[in-house]
Structures are given as C-alpha cells and as structure tokens.
Amino acid sequence: MQNERVAHILDRIADYMEMDDDFFRVKAYRRAANTVQNLSEDIETINEEGRLQELPGIGKHIAAKIEEILETGTSLYFEKLKKEYPVDFDALLSVEGVGPKTIKLLYKELGVETLDDLEHHARRHHIRRIKGMGDKKEKQILENIDLARKNTGRKLLGHILPLAESIKHQLEVLKVVKTVEIAGSIRRRKETVGDIDLLVISDNSQEVMDYFVNLPLVEEVIVKGPLKSTVILKEGLDCDVRVFEEDVFGAALMYFTGSKELNVELRKMAIAQNMKLSEYGLFQGEEMVAASTETEIFQAMGLDYIPPELRETHEAVEAAVSHKLPDLIGYNDIKGDLHIHSNWSDGKNTLEDMVWECQELGYEYLAIADHCGYLHVTRSMDEKDIKNQSTEIDRLNEKMENITILKGLEVNIGPDGNPDVDNTLLQEMDLVVAGIHSGERKDFFEMTQIMVNAMENENVNIISHPTNRRMPERPEYDLNLDKIFEAASETNTFLEINSNPVRLDLKDVYVKKAIQYNCKLVINSDAHSQNQLHNMHLGIATARRGWAEKEDIINSLDLKDLLKVLNR
Template structure:
C-alpha cells in the first residue's frame, strides 16, 4: 500500500466521519493524518514495521498509529469498516462534486433524504436545492452542471487510482506456481485516462491454485464468480476485476482481444478475412489450422504488420502505419530528464523548495523548474513582484545547497481575465521559465477566452502554457477557447505546451497533444507536483504522450539541460531563459535577439564547463 493509498483512505474516513456528524476536531485529526502520510518521503509501510516510528510523525498519536498499522496489515481498520457500513459509497462520492463537501452532503441527507446522484439531480431540477440553508440558486446550477460533467466519468476511475492495486493483483497471481505470464489488459493497458473494470489474463499454472490466489488477495471484498477459466471479484474499493486463465498457445490472441479497443480489433478481423483467415480470442486460424496466437507479435506479423503498442490501438491510423512500417517510436518515462512544474510550501505546496529539488534529483532528473503561483491567487500565497525578487536569492541558495541538478527559477503566472499576465515585464525578466496558466474565469465564452489565450501566448516572456484547458477529469469541463488557433499561435511564437501529469488533469489530453504535434508545437511533460509523492505522477503524462503517438523528439524535457536551454533561446530569442538559469538576473526586458544570442553563447560556455565537472549520474527510475 503506497502512502497515497493510505492518505486517500484516511481522507475518506474523515469525510465519512464528517457526514456522520462527528466532532470537528476528530475529523480534522484524520485529515491532518492523511496530509502527513501523503507528504512522507519514506514509505509508511516501512515505518509501520518499526517500533515508535509512526508515533514520531507530527500529529500521529498512539491511536492513529495503531490505525495506520491496521490498514498496512489488513487493508482496513475497524473504524473504517464501521463507517463504510454507515455511510454508503454513493454518499461519499457526492462530496467530490464541485460545490459540495461533507457538510453540504450532510444537509442534503438530513433535509431532503438525498442518497444518490439521481436523488440529487431530481432535487436540483425541481428547484429544491436552492431552498436549503447556505445553498441558493447559483449553487444549485453549479451542482447540476457538475452532475452533467461527471456523468460520463462516473463508474470509471482514474488510471492512477487503480495503478497500484492492479499491479499488486497481477504480481500476486504471477507468484502462483507454474504461472508463466500475467497481463493487465483492457483500457488499463491502453493507458486511458480512466478505467472501468480490470481484466487480468494469466497463462500456466494449476487453475484451482491460480484462482485461489486471485480470490484470496487481501483487497478482495466479494467473489462474484469462481470458475476454472474465469473468476470475478469486487475489491474493497468497489472496483470489479476479472481474471481469465488462457492456454499458452492462445495467450497473445486473447491479450489482443481483451486489450481492445473494439474498433481496432474489428479492423484486424477484417484484414484477417481479406487474407483468408479468421481472428478470435483463441487465435488466428486458416480453416481449422491455427496460424498464430501465442504472442501478439506473432498475430500482427501473420497479418502483415508490425506490433502496435497498446496505447495506439484506438482505430485512428495505427493499422495503416503498422502495415507501412511507419509506427512512431513512442517516448518513454526513462527519456525524461526534467520536471518543469513544481510547487513548494512557499505557496500551496507541502514541502520546502530544497526538499522538492532534492526529490527531483533523486528521481534522476538533471534539471527542474520551481514554479510557484502568482499574486492573482492570494489564498495560495501567490507571489507578487517583491516576492519574486526575494525568490531569486532563495533559488540561488538552493542551487548552492543541492549540487548536481540545475534549477530553473520559474513561476506559474496567471493569465488574467483580459489575457494580460499577472506580473509586470521587469519581474518576468527575473525568471528563467515562465509557465502561464488559466485558473480563474474559466467559464468565459469561446471568443472571449480565445482572445485572452492568444494575447497571453503572444507575450514575449512566455515559455510554456500550463495545463492548457484547465479541465478536471470528472469535475470540470475544459475551457472553451479555440485550441487549434491557440496551438497555431504557440507554434508561431515558439511557446511550448504542457502535458500536465496530474492524474485528474492530463491536460493537454491525447487528442490535443496529437493536434499540437501536427501543428509543430513541442511539448513538455511535467507533474505540477505539490508534494514529493506527486513527482511520481510523471508516468501518467508520458502515457498521454504515447497515446498521442509522440516520440522523444517531440518532448522538450527529454533534452539534456544545455540543449534544452539552447532550444528555448532559439525558440524565444529575448524571452524568458534567454540568459540561462544562472544569468537570468541580468536579462533586460528589451534586449535584442542578437544581444541575447551573444550572451547565450557565453552562458553556454559556462554551462558546458559545469557539465564536464559534474560526475555522471544514473537514472534511478
């Protein structure tokens, strides 16, 4: 169980207690525990095994420590089980809707006997929500909108939410004697943003032993079906998982079939028929004779094409390209050398600047950017001009204290309602890396927000646009600006686009990232981490890029530091980072491109010498 899983469980527990009307101090204690658990760099599982270590954590007393140990050992604790029986899953899910929280959900239950999304929608549509104390008409509309926006995603979970448990189950089954292969198929394998049920496939081993291993996994809450070739379970989290035991000679064909997409498989079957064969989950056959089926590669080859990475199997153009041998060589997590969107406790992050930089280094990065919020977000302690000036020295100090990683002094600057940036040009000139983001007034109509975005992209100091559409999966629709025009503007200006790797953002998404690529826009994959643990989310951004068919060369933060800075300078002469991370304080706002290039050359010389002096570092991922 990861720290994030544990933190989620305690958050959930706090939510259930709050809905149940528990003492606010008690609720707060559990929320605080969740926060502490999530922000620990060390695995809590390990700490739980050592006497007294948990009790040393801030805010974790004897009672909480015991509950953490229970959860680590058994996946739950008595109080959690008790609360789960009292506050059903559907009720807890309501607290995640925009505009609602535990307190309001409690009111809904007590005053209107609302226990489900359907109840809530019916009450909203008949105008009964607005009558409740503290609700009103605006909130009623907001809730109805949130219900509509989340309808598609409901019943599905974020890929990141099931990542650990899916791998845990697969490894558990793989340990059974005789099992040769286990794969997690379905949309999970295609790395879609959300997944419904999980489909596991295994080959080899004694059926009874394999199914027993599967159905006795500690996360399993109910066994829905038990057979020799297929079993189904429901996990404590509500997720349904099927395991199929496949004969080894059919494993590739079955994996292909259960990975999908359906449309991809339909196209493959059509090609099989054209070649006088038939393709099913059992294999590729000519009449009664099996032609291929043991591996996916074998099946694709027999159909006259190269193996298609699962992320591309969406019936776009991958089959045509596989036949012509033109499939992209997809970018990989190990290709990334930097994380260029991180927050620290100077604004709304959880850890210090130095801790974040050390953690980025520990993940094998050669450079990183620290990007706090700007003053348009005062509740997050966003930086004003004076605070940015102080930050210059803070970043310089961290560079001294943490050698072996380059630190770009960046900022996530708000795009104001009219498209102006939240900080003046002299202040922006102090920065190596300017991320611009939409956080407010996201509901502006299309033409208005398009003009706003285009104006912001045209600012010469901008390096990259962060989480461009500002959508939240299952929570908030993307902003309505014209993406195609924005991408054309970004391409013309040499502005990068971010693939934000937060599991509920994934923004750009695969479709937009693909469009960006065709428009000639380069991208970066960054985590937008607000804690050390979130630095590990970068893989979800990589999955988006892979689904978009992107290669290493399409992603700017696969470049080594010096080349990355050089590319930035070329793309944005006179813009942010023109002076390199260490020379940024001398960059003048109105410098000519030529002067910037000249100074860039000097900075490059320095950088190159610095690089030689540093020992080679190994990637740790």
C-alpha cells in the first residue's frame, strides 16, 4: 500500500505552502493528505479504477498529483519546492518548536539548511535577533536540537517499511528477477532503520542494476556495479541492491540480515565446529556444507531456526543451541484490538466504520476506548456521551455478526495517579485503559508512584503507552521499571504494546523484561482512523523482538477467555 507515502508527500507540500502563508492551499493539501491517510482501501486500486476524485477533498488538481506520485514515486512540483528551499526539512522539523514558518524565516535570514546550521546560529545568539523569534525561542531550540540530532539519520520502521516493500515490488516486476528479499534491520523489524538492503536472485544482474538505478525514487547513484549498487533515495536514505545466485542465497540473506553481533557469534560457532561461515555459505574445508536456505545453514550448525526479529544479540544463539527459543507470537495470532478511538473523541472515523474495518481484519472482538474526562489537548467524552455511545454499541452488537464490541474508555491518569473519571462510571465498562497524556514531566520517583497508583485502581485493566515516548522528539519517561512491572503483575494490570509507529511503547527490551516479571501484555493499535488499525503488525513485531509468546499477550485469547482475564 502506497497510502502512507502519498499522504506524506501531500502533507509535506502543505508544509511548503505554509511557509508562504498560502493557507487556502495548505488546507486543501492537508485535507487530501488526511483523506489518503485514513483510507481503508489501497489508493493504487482507487486510482486504477479512476475513483480518485470521488474521495472527499480530492479534486482534479490533487488527483493528478497523486497519480504522478503513484507512477513515479514522487511529484515534480514537490521536487521543485525542495530545490527552492534546500533545507533538511525532516531534521529541522524534528526539533520541537520549529515549524515550516520558522524554517523559512531561518533560511531567509540566516541561510539555515541543516541542524548544524541551526545549532551554530543558536549558540551565537543570532536567532534571538530575528524579528518574531526572541531569546526564549532561541533557548528552546537549542535545548531541543540535541534530542533531534540523536534521531536523524535513522528513520522510523513504520515509515520506511512501505517504501522498502514498494522497491521490492518494483524489482519483482522484472522477468529476470526470481526473488527479492528485504534484509538488514528492516527484516529484523528494528524500530528505526538507517538504510534499505535488498537482495535479489537473478542470473541477469546487469539488467537488474540498470533498472534499479533508474527508478524514479532514486535521487543519486553512489555506486553502480555488476553485483552491488548503492543509491540515495529521494526520501534521504541509502538503498543497496545486491544480486546473488540462487544456490547461495540463504547464506547471503543470513549475512545481510545481521545483526553484526549475531553474525560474529555464528562465525565463532562455525569455527568451533571446524567450519567456516561467510556470506557465500557454510564450508568445511573447500566443501560447501549449506548455503541455499537459512534453515539449512542453521540446521547444519545444530541450531534451531532463529526468527529475524530475534537476531539482535548473542542470547538468541545460546537459546537456539539448547532448543530454548521462544515460540513467538505470530502475525496472525491477534484476535482483537482493545484500544480504538472513534469520532466520539478525537478519532477520524465513526464508531461503525472502525468496527467494519476490524471485521475486515478478521477480528473476533474489539474495544472502543475513546478519551473521556478532562483532557485539554483533545476532544473528550463526558458522562452523557458515554451513555449515548453505549447505546450505539448495543445497537451495533445486535446488528454485527461474528464480531463483539466491548465498551471501553481511555482515561487520563491524573497527577495523583487516579483516573480523572468517577469510579462508579468506570465500573460499568467492559474494560478501562488508562494512560498519561499531559506533557508534564515529574521526577523518577513521583512518576513511578503515579503509575503504580493507577494500576492499583481495580477498575483499570490496561496501561496505554506506558513510557509515553514519541519518536523522535519526545523521550520516554524515566521510570522505575522493576516497580512498574512488579505492580502490573501483582494487580493483574495489562501493559500495552502500542503499535503506533512513533510510539512502539512498550519497546522491545522492556517487553522482554516485563515478561520476566510475569506481566501479561496487550498489543493495541490505538488507531485514530481506519487506516491506523493496520499498524497492528508493528506492535506484533515489537512483541516478537521482546521474545513474547502467545500466552504473554491477552488479545491472542478468544473472547470467552479474554473476558475471564479481564475479570470484571
């Protein structure tokens, strides 16, 4: 699906227009981006069937842009705007407090193009002198640059995976191509990725390379060789394509999937067995023992197959030797999504639309958990809304077959750790999700205590996005995780793995730790639109990277057993 990418480019065009105060068109492009973002259908299908202009907010003009993006991977107009303002938009926007208008101002006044430029001028107090900026703003920028810098160069898995898949599909079209696999950190589903690695089986590598370096997504060709080419994509990251013969493909895939640490461990192990492992195969002396598939190589070394998501550290090798690898939760094991928003609060789609999409996804149940209480940041339900929504859910439950809608709420955890909604109201729900939504940061001890208090409330089932990070700009809360996991396990509170690509919270290493504390977890999309329901696989990947099995994840249970563990 190219939906994400199309939406991203439209949104970015809107950013450029915002620089020029072209608010009418900003609105049009934002609206179109939003429409595409929230589509449940594949935009390529809609385009092929000539239905683009039937979508809300998409007229002839923007439809032509979308068509162009689908065909070429970008838009000439967008590329022209990028030339006009040769600024590192992604990096600069990642500094909290810097928006399109500030970027334009800084570019015109000081020629700021990169994070380095920005820091240079902030340190020399050039920014405060610009009309409309001031010393407070300058200080804020300086404070936020470091954070932003930590994250530039690496991009979010959820944003790059569709791009990698698109290139894979474009290569697969070639007749001379037999197989294309995405390798590297994307295959391991690491939450951020530095580049895209593609491995191809073909006996005509010349044709593959000629085709690859001329793809519209390519900005610049760095190396074009017969067996390996490297390009910089317009997206601003490197992409490598390597071509192999079929009989060594397993060894190549294993090697280029990594991680480096795992490869070192495996090579050591091969040597201990009097063999040699490389990207060309597993050898004993001159004789090739195994090379065509990964499974074959693992087997020949006496190891169980290590799923890519576990290939981060040496621990996986140790477990593979002693046949103690976890039986990971599968990408099809989730039976329902327990944290979904509708337009009763800040969601984009109606409750009914969200339910239909869940049915499409094959779920057995879902929980609507709209915001309620006294959130200032977003639309929130009051007591009357909750009653009316409950009536609507009853109506839908009667109408829908094969799917059950649970009545949930997402309450805000207040400064004392209590949900800011009356307990008698919470008691009536099927499920209560509680999360912190204020940006206010308290110290380690206070923050931990707030979370523990929330879990001790017997009406709270799930803690949403427990560390409240947002990549790249907002770091996680500093929490005493041992205390949090202990409390979750004792109070039978379920910790969420939030599948939003900027959250992925709990993150992989915390998932693993939580499981060691016998915590039960839940993988939710926290979708605010139909489209976002499809992010679930990112949460599942995070769970797998945290060694989670089916029994660790409560929404792999069928409805009857789920209701038992919710114990309401």
